[in-house]
Amino acid sequence: MDPVIFEAKLTEILKEFPDLGPENNCQALTRDGHNPSQSKALDIESLIDSVRFTVKYLMFDLESTQRENSYLRKIIEQRD
Numbered sequence: 114m115d116p117v118i119f120e121a122k123l124t125e126i127l128k129e130f131p132d133l134g135p136e137n138n139c140q141a142l143t144r145d146g147h148n149p150s151q152s153k154a155l156d157i158e159s160l161i162d163s164v165r166f167t168v169k170y171l172m173f174d175l176e177s178t179q180r181e182n183s184y185l186r187k188i189i190e191q192r193d
Contacts, residue, residue: 119168123161 116168116172123164127161
């Protein structure tokens with residue numbers, strides 16, 4: 114998938130989530146002073162970063178596999 118298309122779709126999906134910032138209706142603090150909505154936002158950001166990294170790695174792997182296949186086909190064609 115094209116990275117630009119991926120980013121657009123990811124942005125579209127993120128718009129469907131309610132606002133998880135401090136101005137959210139869930140203002141209750143836990144005993145340790147952390148806002149649960151901020152914690153959820155950080156978890157979501159971490160997950161998104163992980164997905165972005167994985168997609169970039171897969172794109173790199175796909176491109177390198179295509180280059181390798183092209184190289185090997187040229188070698189086979191030269192033998193024949």
